[in-house]
Amino acid sequence: xKNNLSLRLDQTANSTQTNDSKEKILTGDRATGxxxxxxxxxxxxxxxKLQHQYExxxxxxxxxxxxxxxxxxxxxxxxxxNVVADYLAAGIDPLKTTICLQSGIPALAELTxxxxxxVSIARLERNPTVKTEINSKSFGRSIPAGxxxxxxxxxxDITAFKATLVPVGEDQLPMLEQTNEIVRKLNHIAxxxxxxxxxxxxxxxxxxxxxxGKSKMSKSMGNTIMLSSSEKEISKAVKAMYTxxxxxxxxxxGQVDGNVxxxxxxxxxxxxxxxxxxxxxxxAGGLGDGTVKKILEECLQDLLKPIxxxxxxxxxxRSLLIAILKAGTERSxxxxxxxxxxxxxxxxxxxx
Amino acid sequence: xKNNLSLRLDQTANSTQTNDSKEKILTGDRATGxxxxxxxxxxxxxxxKLQHQYExxxxxxxxxxxxxxxxxxxxxxxxxxNVVADYLAAGIDPLKTTICLQSGIPALAELTxxxxxxVSIARLERNPTVKTEINSKSFGRSIPAGxxxxxxxxxxDITAFKATLVPVGEDQLPMLEQTNEIVRKLNHIAxxxxxxxxxxxxxxxxxxxxxxGKSKMSKSMGNTIMLSSSEKEISKAVKAMYTxxxxxxxxxxGQVDGNVxxxxxxxxxxxxxxxxxxxxxxxAGGLGDGTVKKILEECLQDLLKPIxxxxxxxxxxRSLLIAILKAGTERSxxxxxxxxxxxxxxxxxxxx
Numbered sequence: 001x002k003n004n005l006s007l008r009l010d011q012t013a014n015s016t017q018t019n020d021s022k023e024k025i026l027t028g029d030r031a032t033g034x035x036x037x038x039x040x041x042x043x044x045x046x047x048x049k050l051q052h053q054y055e056x057x058x059x060x061x062x063x064x065x066x067x068x069x070x071x072x073x074x075x076x077x078x079x080x081x082n083v084v085a086d087y088l089a090a091g092i093d094p095l096k097t098t099i100c101l102q103s104g105i106p107a108l109a110e111l112t113x114x115x116x117x118x119v120s121i122a123r124l125e126r127n128p129t130v131k132t133e134i135n136s137k138s139f140g141r142s143i144p145a146g147x148x149x150x151x152x153x154x155x156x157d158i159t160a161f162k163a164t165l166v167p168v169g170e171d172q173l174p175m176l177e178q179t180n181e182i183v184r185k186l187n188h189i190a191x192x193x194x195x196x197x198x199x200x201x202x203x204x205x206x207x208x209x210x211x212x213g214k215s216k217m218s219k220s221m222g223n224t225i226m227l228s229s230s231e232k233e234i235s236k237a238v239k240a241m242y243t244x245x246x247x248x249x250x251x252x253x254g255q256v257d258g259n260v261x262x263x264x265x266x267x268x269x270x271x272x273x274x275x276x277x278x279x280x281x282x283x284a285g286g287l288g289d290g291t292v293k294k295i296l297e298e299c300l301q302d303l304l305k306p307i308x309x310x311x312x313x314x315x316x317x318r319s320l321l322i323a324i325l326k327a328g329t330e331r332s333x334x335x336x337x338x339x340x341x342x343x344x345x346x347x348x349x350x351x352x
Numbered sequence: 353x354k355n356n357l358s359l360r361l362d363q364t365a366n367s368t369q370t371n372d373s374k375e376k377i378l379t380g381d382r383a384t385g386x387x388x389x390x391x392x393x394x395x396x397x398x399x400x401k402l403q404h405q406y407e408x409x410x411x412x413x414x415x416x417x418x419x420x421x422x423x424x425x426x427x428x429x430x431x432x433x434n435v436v437a438d439y440l441a442a443g444i445d446p447l448k449t450t451i452c453l454q455s456g457i458p459a460l461a462e463l464t465x466x467x468x469x470x471v472s473i474a475r476l477e478r479n480p481t482v483k484t485e486i487n488s489k490s491f492g493r494s495i496p497a498g499x500x501x502x503x504x505x506x507x508x509d510i511t512a513f514k515a516t517l518v519p520v521g522e523d524q525l526p527m528l529e530q531t532n533e534i535v536r537k538l539n540h541i542a543x544x545x546x547x548x549x550x551x552x553x554x555x556x557x558x559x560x561x562x563x564x565g566k567s568k569m570s571k572s573m574g575n576t577i578m579l580s581s582s583e584k585e586i587s588k589a590v591k592a593m594y595t596x597x598x599x600x601x602x603x604x605x606g607q608v609d610g611n612v613x614x615x616x617x618x619x620x621x622x623x624x625x626x627x628x629x630x631x632x633x634x635x636a637g638g639l640g641d642g643t644v645k646k647i648l649e650e651c652l653q654d655l656l657k658p659i660x661x662x663x664x665x666x667x668x669x670r671s672l673l674i675a676i677l678k679a680g681t682e683r684s685x686x687x688x689x690x691x692x693x694x695x696x697x698x699x700x701x702x703x704x
Contacts, residue, residue, distance in 0.1 A: 062701060063465055070469030073541065077700025103701045109461040113415055113505070116498030117422030121473075124497060145476060145501050146468030152497060153465070189425065326704045348429025349414060349455045352678045 025050055025201070026163035028059030028102075031079045032069065035086040036224045037300075038208040038217045041267045046167060046203060048091040057098040057161050057332065058087060060325070063109070064102065064153060067146040068137060081321045086227050089311035094324045102157070104329035107336035111156035114343055116149060118185045119178070124148050129174045155179040159186075159195045160336035167201040176200050190346030195339070208267055213242030213260045225300065227307050234304060238297040243289045250288035261292050269299050377402055377553070378515035380411030380454075383431045384421065387438040388576040389652075390560040390569045393619045398519060398555060400443040409450040409513050409684065410439060412677070415461070416454065416505060419498040420489060433673045438579050441663035446676045454509065456681035459688035463508035466695055468501060470537045471530070476500050481526045507531040511538075511547045512688035519553040528552050542698030547691070560619055565594030565612045577652065579659050586656060590649040595641045602640035613644050621651050 027047060029035065035044065050056055060083050065076035080101065087099055102108060124130065130151060134143055146153075151174075158166060158179050166176055176198055183195040210216065210223040217224040225237045241261050247254035256262045256279045265275045278295070281287040314321055344350060379399060381387065387396065402408055412435055417428035432453065439451055454460060476482065482503060486495055498505075503526075510518060510531050518528055528550055535547040562568065562575040569576035577589045593613050599606035608614045608631045617627045630647070633639040666673055696702060 066466070066469045066699060068469075071537075071541065073699040073701075080703060101703070103462075103696065104704065106458045106462055109465045110455075110458055113461045113464060113498065114418070116501065117418045117420075117496050119497050120494045121497055121500055122493035122495075125493075141474035141477075142472045143474075144469050145471050145473055145504060146465065148473055149468065149497050149501065185423075189423065322703055329704075344455060347418060347425040349425075351432060351453070351674055352456065352681075 022053070022055045023165050024161060024163045025054045025056040025165045025167065026059065026158050026161045026198075027056070027167050028061050028157070029083055030065040031060050031062045031076050031083050032065045033075075033079055033219055034082040034226050034228055035090075036217055036219065036226045037264075037268075038210075038224065039086070040090060040227065041208050042169070042203060043167060044087070044090045044092075047087075047097070050167070050201075051093060051096040054165065056096070057100060057163070057328075058092065059100055059102050059157055060084060061102045061157070064150055067144060067150050067153075068139075070144055070146070081315075081318065081325070082228075084321050084325050085311050085314040088314050088321075088324070089227060089307045094328065098328045098331055099325055100328040100332040101325055104326075105160070105332050105336050107333070107340040108153070108156045108160055110340050111160055111336075111343060112149075112153045114347060115152045115155055115182050115186070118182055118189075119149075119152055121148075123178075123181075124151060127151055127174050127178060129171060132171070151175050151178045152182070155182045158198050159183060160339050161332070162196050162335070162339065163198050164196055165201045166198050167203060169203060169207065173200055186343060186346060190342070194342040194346060209242075209260050209263055211237050211241050211260065213258065225304070227304065228311055229304065229308070231301060231305075234300050235297055238293050238300065241293060241296075243292075247282075247289060251285050253285040254282045254287070254289075256283055261289070261296050264296055265292070265299070268296075268303060374405070374407045375517050376513060376515045377406045377408040377517045377519065378411065378510050378513045378550075379408070379519050380413050380509070381435055382417040383412050383414045383428050383435050384417045385427075385431055385571055386434040386578050386580055387442075388569055388571065388578045389616075389620075390562075390576065391438070392442060392579065393560050394521070394555060395519060396439070396442040396444070399439075399449070402519070402553075403445060403448040406517065408448070409452060409515070409680075410444065411452055411454050411509055412436060413454045413509070416502055419496060419502050419505075420491075422496055422498070433667075433670065433677070434580075436673050436677050437663050437666040440666050440673075440676070441579060441659045446680065450680040450683055451677055452680040452684040453677055456678075457512070457684050457688050459685070459692040460505070460508045460512055462692050463512055463688075463695060464501075464505045466699060467504045467507055467534050467538070470534055470541075471501075471504055473500075475530075475533075476503060479503055479526050479530060481523060484523070503527050503530045504534070507534045510550050511535060512691050513684070514548050514687070514691065515550050516548055517553045518550050519555060521555060521559065525552055538695060538698060542694070546694040546698060561594075561612050561615055563589050563593050563612065565610065577656070579656065580663055581656065581660070583653060583657075586652050587649055590645050590652065593645065593648075595644075599634075599641060603637050605637040606634040606639065606641075608635055613641070613648050617644070617648055617651070620648075620655060 027043065029039065047056065047058065060080055062076050062080055066073060069075045084099060088094065092099065130148065154175055155178060168176065180197045183197050186195050187193050212223045215221060215223060219226060225234055243259050243261050244255035262279060265278065269275045278287065278292060282292065379395065399408065399410065412432055414428050414432055418425060421427045436451060440446065444451065482500065506527055507530060520528065532549045535549050538547050539545050563577065564575045567573060567575060571578060577586055595611050595613050596607035614631060621627045630639065630644060634644065
């Protein structure tokens with residue numbers, strides 16, 4: 001199963017493809033907050049590269065964001081343009097990547113309704129990704145219907161764009177299995193392959209830890225560095241970063257594993273040989289936390305300064321952000337309407 | 353609760369209303385089969401009257417029909433026009449009543465998605481109507497997600513038309529309570545009354561039994577009389593009708609309670625005094641089943657002949673049926689899109 005499903009970024013990056021046969025990528029984010037460094041290494045960086053090789057669509061998932069924020073919708077609505085600004089600032093090129101808004105594509109809701117008839121509640125409850133999320137949110141049975149069923153909505157997103165590649169972490173693989181199950185059921189009903197199965201594009205990078213090294217990255221918890229963080233905020237975050245609590249004197253040998261500063265250096269420093277040297281020194285003793293943090297801070301300030309500046313310009317031009325999102329959304333409507341038409345046809349619903 | 357909710361047909365029929373303040377009725381049928389006499393007494397007859405007093409919309413619920421027929425969609429698709437023909441044949445006037453197709457109104461799916469975030473799985477599972485249906489269909493946990501969540505979809509239907517009156521049987525009251533819960537939650541989020549609560553319009557007529565008096569009416573089980581039944585089929589059905597199994601000789605006293613022939617006479621005979629006399633005679637003894645059945649058959653043949661003939665004409669003109677359904681569906685799109693726009697606005701989703 002794994003062999004069939006898994007497809008390493010490196011592998012696919014090396015495949016030569018003509019423009020005509022470009023595989024389609026669907027990716028996106030719940031619009032529940034601005035993006036941080038975790039998103040940058042986990043997906044943004046990759047997307048900036050992928051947009052040159054693939055036909056890439058990024059969905060700003062506002063409807064999915066509402067599945068656990070139904071009673072707090074401004075958490076979603078206020079972040080839609082922030083997320084778009086983050087994309088553009090990080091280097092997503094709206095001429096190469098379609099950025100679109102989930103709630104602006106009616107076919108997605110319709111497809112979700114049709115697919116809902118092909119998936120049992122038991123199947124949804126067995127989904128390991130959803131299980132974990134339900135537990136972490138302590139929903140219990142009070143889980144909103146929209147949240148339990150969001151894998152179906154995700155299948156609608158993926159299939160509406162005929163995406164064949166979906167960048168995910170290992171923990172998201174069950175979502176793609178659910179999508180492909182729906183694809184096979186629908187194609188069986190249609191008696192032809194109107195939907196395409198998707199493959200995961202697994203990221204090499206493991207999840208970036210929070211600044212404090214223990215909790216989930218969250219702007220409100222102040223344990224993360226946002227793409228929009230100011231110079232001062234970056235500096236403060238690096239200073240507060242979790243290192244090795246037993247590394248009390250500079251001369252003491254320090255622990256590199258679980259040391260957030262080194263994890264960040266691994267993720268962001270351009271010169272990995274240099275980082276390897278630092279690690280050796282730190283492990284042996286004789287390298288202080290302050291020095292390593294200074295190196296990291298410089299690296300992060302260099303990375304984020306141009307992104308922050310670009311982001312500020314976009315945020316200042318709200319109508320441009322809206323225009324870009326609207327154009328991408330409208331472009332997506334035709335394609336998704338076409339898939340919807342075929343799905344309705346499979347169910348015999350093509351009277352007019 | 354009951355006092356507030358219940359509104360007898362007789363009461364509302366007497367209320368004087370101007371055209372401007374006409375209350376809106378939403379009603380409809382799952383498009384999973386042609387309509388039979390049970391539908392006629394249970395809803396069609398009433399709708400034919402109501403269309404003169406109210407602004408009435410009848411929804412052909414093909415999407416809801418799919419919630420338990422996802423793998424057998426032709427059961428739905430093949431019946432859409434049959435149901436429309438039944439409506440028109442029974443006297444629904446497309447100039448007075450909007451007949452529309454659920455799958456042709458995209459806003460309904462979108463509203464369902466938004467409302468799904470306001471209803472918990474536990475709440476859906478507590479719904480007595482759904483509970484009963486789940487048991488009767490022996491779904492267990494293999495219940496399709498679309499089926500468990502269909503009360504949310506129904507709330508979308510009702511609110512999309514700003515319906516204030518929904519004709520239902522007692523067993524459907526929990527569905528309207530669910531709808532009104534969603535209305536209140538949504539209005540709370542919007543901080544204004546964008547959706548309207550609905551009231552049930554309870555039918556006086558109790559459920560018509562099947563011809564055999566024991567099972568659910570179903571065309572495939574051959575225990576019902578369809579609006580399309582031929583003269584011969586009607587005759588056969590009445591002859592097979594369940595009476596009093598202990599009423600062996602004409603001179604024996606017969607049981608009227610539970611005697612399907614008398615239940616049908618109650619429901620369909622124009623002269624209820626005459627039926628009361630028949631009942632007295634039958635109870636006392638001296639009236640044979642054959643005689644009563646002959647009276648019922650004549651009554652049903654008279655009722656169904658013009659309906660069957662009209663129905664045949666409509667069925668023969670498929671393009672007319674489609675045109676009527678399409679016109680009603682298009683008319684419904686504007687109204688439902690307007691409600692959708694307001695609901696999206698309540699969630700802050702009004703960028704473009």
